[in-house]
Amino acid sequence: MxxxxxxxxxxxxxxxxxxxxxxVLRDNLGLTSVKYTCGIAxxxxxTVLLDGEAVRSCAIxxxxxxxxxxxxxxxxxxxxxxxIAWIEKQVPQCGYCQPGIMLQTVDFLNRVEKPSDQEIIDxxxxxxCRCGSHPRIKEAIVQAAELSAGKRG
Amino acid sequence: MKPSMTxxxxxxxxxxxxxxxxxxxxxxxxxVSPAQAQPNPTFKPHAFLEIGTDDTIxxxxxxxxxxxxxxxxxxxxxADELDGDWQTVQVKMAPAGEPFKSPIWHMQATGGSTSIxxxxxxxxxxxxxxxxxxxxxxxQQWEVSPAQCxxxxxxxxxxxxxxxxxxxxxxxxxxxxxxxxxxxxxPKEYKIIGSARDRLDIPDKVMGKTVYGIDFSVPDMxxxxxxxxxxxxxxxxxxxxxxxxxxxxxxxxxxxxxxxGVCAETTYGAMKGRDALNIQWSAPSHPELSDETxxxxxxxxxxxxGVIAQDEGDVTGSLAQATxxxxxxxxxxxxxxxxxxxxxxxxHVEQDRCRIWMPTQGQTATQMTAAQLTGLAPEQxxxxxxxxxxxxxxxxxxxxxxxxVQLSQALKRPVKVVWSREDDFTNDYFRPASHCTIAAGLNGxxxxxxxxxxxxxPSVMTRVLPQFxxxxxxxxxxxxxxxxxYLFANRKVEYVMVELPIPVGFWRxxxxxxxVFAVESxxxxxxxxxGADPLAFRLNHLEQGGRMHALLTALADQAxxxxxxxxxxxxxxxxxxxxxxxxxxxxxxxxxxxxxxxVHKMHCAIDCGTAVYPDAVKAQAEAGVxxxxxxxxxxxxxxxxxxxxxxxYDSYPLLTMSEVPEIEVYIAQNDLKAGGVGEPVFPxxxxxxxxxxxxxxxxxxxxLPLVMPS
Ligand code: FES
Ligand code: FES
Numbered sequence: 001m002x003x004x005x006x007x008x009x010x011x012x013x014x015x016x017x018x019x020x021x022x023x024v025l026r027d028n029l030g031l032t033s034v035k036y037t038c039g040i041a042x043x044x045x046x047t048v049l050l051d052g053e054a055v056r057s058c059a060i061x062x063x064x065x066x067x068x069x070x071x072x073x074x075x076x077x078x079x080x081x082x083x084i085a086w087i088e089k090q091v092p093q094c095g096y097c098q099p100g101i102m103l104q105t106v107d108f109l110n111r112v113e114k115p116s117d118q119e120i121i122d123x124x125x126x127x128x129c130r131c132g133s134h135p136r137i138k139e140a141i142v143q144a145a146e147l148s149a150g151k152r153g
Numbered sequence: 154m155k156p157s158m159t160x161x162x163x164x165x166x167x168x169x170x171x172x173x174x175x176x177x178x179x180x181x182x183x184x185v186s187p188a189q190a191q192p193n194p195t196f197k198p199h200a201f202l203e204i205g206t207d208d209t210i211x212x213x214x215x216x217x218x219x220x221x222x223x224x225x226x227x228x229x230x231x232a233d234e235l236d237g238d239w240q241t242v243q244v245k246m247a248p249a250g251e252p253f254k255s256p257i258w259h260m261q262a263t264g265g266s267t268s269i270x271x272x273x274x275x276x277x278x279x280x281x282x283x284x285x286x287x288x289x290x291x292x293q294q295w296e297v298s299p300a301q302c303x304x305x306x307x308x309x310x311x312x313x314x315x316x317x318x319x320x321x322x323x324x325x326x327x328x329x330x331x332x333x334x335x336x337x338x339x340p341k342e343y344k345i346i347g348s349a350r351d352r353l354d355i356p357d358k359v360m361g362k363t364v365y366g367i368d369f370s371v372p373d374m375x376x377x378x379x380x381x382x383x384x385x386x387x388x389x390x391x392x393x394x395x396x397x398x399x400x401x402x403x404x405x406x407x408x409x410x411x412x413x414g415v416c417a418e419t420t421y422g423a424m425k426g427r428d429a430l431n432i433q434w435s436a437p438s439h440p441e442l443s444d445e446t447x448x449x450x451x452x453x454x455x456x457x458x459g460v461i462a463q464d465e466g467d468v469t470g471s472l473a474q475a476t477x478x479x480x481x482x483x484x485x486x487x488x489x490x491x492x493x494x495x496x497x498x499x500x501h502v503e504q505d506r507c508r509i510w511m512p513t514q515g516q517t518a519t520q521m522t523a524a525q526l527t528g529l530a531p532e533q534x535x536x537x538x539x540x541x542x543x544x545x546x547x548x549x550x551x552x553x554x555x556x557x558v559q560l561s562q563a564l565k566r567p568v569k570v571v572w573s574r575e576d577d578f579t580n581d582y583f584r585p586a587s588h589c590t591i592a593a594g595l596n597g598x599x600x601x602x603x604x605x606x607x608x609x610x611p612s613v614m615t616r617v618l619p620q621f622x623x624x625x626x627x628x629x630x631x632x633x634x635x636x637x638x639y640l641f642a643n644r645k646v647e648y649v650m651v652e653l654p655i656p657v658g659f660w661r662x663x664x665x666x667x668x669v670f671a672v673e674s675x676x677x678x679x680x681x682x683x684g685a686d687p688l689a690f691r692l693n694h695l696e697q698g699g700r701m702h703a704l705l706t707a708l709a710d711q712a713x714x715x716x717x718x719x720x721x722x723x724x725x726x727x728x729x730x731x732x733x734x735x736x737x738x739x740x741x742x743x744x745x746x747x748x749x750x751x752v753h754k755m756h757c758a759i760d761c762g763t764a765v766y767p768d769a770v771k772a773q774a775e776a777g778v779x780x781x782x783x784x785x786x787x788x789x790x791x792x793x794x795x796x797x798x799x800x801x802y803d804s805y806p807l808l809t810m811s812e813v814p815e816i817e818v819y820i821a822q823n824d825l826k827a828g829g830v831g832e833p834v835f836p837x838x839x840x841x842x843x844x845x846x847x848x849x850x851x852x853x854x855x856x857l858p859l860v861m862p863s
Contacts, residue, residue: 043802130543
């Protein structure tokens with residue numbers, strides 16, 4: 001048994017320590033918002049936050065994740081600026097890639113409060129969206145940054 | 154004038170969301186979303202539409218939700234003719250069934266940009282008929298004539314100030330006959346069609362609540378992965394069943410006609426179990442197939458005599474008399490779908506029924522496949538379509554239905570089959586590669602005298618819809634050529650069917666996505682040879698006053714074609730007419746000294762008739778540019794040793810954020826029949842870029858992906 005801290009709750013899982021966090025979140029804990037796409041740390045779609053930092057859950061074992069705080073999209077408040085902006089800018093097409101991209105955005109905006117266009121492009125250049133929602137992702141990040149700034153006052 | 158593109162901000166409709174699947178009134182299916190229970194007595198004048206006593210308007214959609222927006226666009230059409238209150242509209246995915254078949258194709262499938270255009274009259278009639286019945290119900294209740302009543306946003310008003318919400322009228326309306334030919338609105342009266350709306354499925358997608366096919370589960374289900382031949386034509390020789398069974402979580406190993414299924418409690422367990430099988434496969438049937446040999450194989454085919462797909466006027470004579478003749482060849486590679494959610498299917502086969510939960514793009518095909526495999530009647534196969542993480546045509550394929558149904562039969566329990574990313578890339582039904590040569594002549598006045606086009610490409614239709622292949626001509630393989638929008642009196646199209654073990658299938662914009670690159674590149678070469686402006690040259694060969702002509706004229710204005718590009722940049726143009734719509738692109742590019750092509754700006758114009766849901770049209774236009782640019786710069790399936798060697802995104806990279814240009818979308822405003830959207834916006838992107846590269850450098854790129862010669 002390994003204990004994981006997911007979205008603020010301690011969860012016991014019965015899986016071998018080398019199991020990728022991705023599969024434990026999806027199959028053992030039912031958090032299917034965490035998506036499998038490449039399995040080789042190429043696409044960013046399986047991204048979750050580990051102690052606030054974006055990590056690719058397909059490339060990290062539960063053993064490595066066990067000490068930290070895991071956050072999935074379910075763990076973000078429904079009125080989180082990133083979620084609000086993603087709806088307002090009508091970002092998703094199929095939507096499958098979006099939870100991972102949104103979590104990568106959360107990490108990015110925590111580090112860079114007022115990003116320039118170029119900083120947004122650089123921060124999001126290593127994720128895949130086959131549907132081509134990129135222009136709207138950019139717009140939504142700008143808006144999420146503004147909303148966050150408003151929240152901080 | 155630019156259409157207004159403002160999006161309504163986040164409003165209360167966020168709670169009206171798509172259920173992953175749903176319960177229909179007459180079929181007992183597994184309800185994955187119990188929260189979506191029906192309100193009590195309802196009024197259901199048609200399979201598409203149900204109105205509850207609580208005023209809720211439920212639109213049942215039979216089309217797959219791939220994120221293209223039709224799960225909001227279809228309700229918009231019905232709600233408009235109904236004069237319903239948009240705030241009370243919810244959309245639900247219908248189980249596969251007769252009413253959801255395309256009236257043109259006679260099958261239920263999502264493809265060919267048909268979701269709305271094949272149902273344009275049907276959807277409007279459904280709304281209008283229900284409206285007429287509700288008005289009749291109100292008129293009876295108030296003892297007035299229906300002509301004295303009006304309807305606004307879900308309320309019927311009577312002549313003496315009476316009013317009744319739809320929900321108050323449904324009980325009486327349900328007793329009335331459904332009118333067959335209710336009058337439809339004059340487009341000027343549309344209130345919802347053409348307006349800014351939020352997509353009904355987006356809030357759930359943002360909250361991570363959407364249950365895609367791969368996320369689905371039912372009680373007592375196990376998860377399976379299936380080992381299939383790694384190269385074409387290999388057969389199963391041996392495997393270690395015990396080793397797989399020894400892996401934690403593996404519950405069974407089942408051999409299925411040339412493949413091996415490993416079933417486990419978890420996906421990871423099934424994958425580890427499959428690794429442990431240590432399968433030995435026989436040698437490939439075509440070991441010579443590789444990136445090195447394929448170009449020559451295609452060139453050889455192009456040398457062979459083909460079948461004549463089209464022969465109009467006098468091509469030979471006109472070419473002989475032309476002032477100038479030119480001839481060139483173009484080559485495109487095989488492409489993967491690379492949709493982000495790997496293929497999957499959940500099946501539960503029981504004695505007298507079979508249930509399938511799947512993000513299928515081909516509901517009828519899925520139903521027939523499962524019926525054949527189980528020996529059940531098609532009506533005993535219940536197909537619940539789940540939202541898909543992309544599809545682009547691939548999800549019409551039925552391989553995972555075979556896997557899941559056969560494994561469920563063997564294990565006598567529900568089985569979810571999940572393909573790994575490598576399975577997906579290795580076993581894709583690719584967009585066909587294609588080689589062609591085009592010869593054309595110019596008259597002294599710079600008009601095209603004749604166009605002769607020969608294509609060598611594999612055939613999709615021969616496998617998928619053989620009844621459409623006539624005299625050896627696959628209509629898909631020549632689409633975009635024999636129906637190009639130009640008015641050439643003398644034209645000939647010849648087709649050589651390439652036969653290889655590499656499977657091919659439908660891929661966004663199908664034949665158009667391939668052939669328009671060649672046609673529009675060559676049009677540019679002809680314009681250059683004629684010393685004409687490429688855009689004016691095209692206009693000159695389009696029907697004056699026709700929609701293609703009008704759209705290109707509008708785009709020239711939007712993109713300020715006449716003005717020189719900013720220093721160091723050049724512009725290129727291309728057009729396409731397909732799926733009952735018209736599209737055109739202007740690309741603005743620069744090419745660095747080291748040969749790096751940068752697209753700075755793309756202007757996209759589309760005439761899709763009535764733009765039912767303008768923001769979805771805009772989203773599709775943006776998406777079309779990005780996916781097509783991905784194919785223009787990066788995508789190419791690699792082959793080695795008789796099989797696929799690009800088996801993940803590291804060897805099949807897609808376009809990323811830093812390459813995405815500024816995109817301007819122009820939507821023609823008219824009230825004609827709604828045409829397709831998702832596909833027409835794709836084909837003219839790559840040739841517009843290649844044409845801009847020529848304008849910038851004088852170098853003509855005739856192959857995809859585009860690479861500057863060193
Ligand atoms: S699934 Fe983890 S990065 Fe792609
Ligand atoms: S929205 Fe479909 S992959 Fe990004």
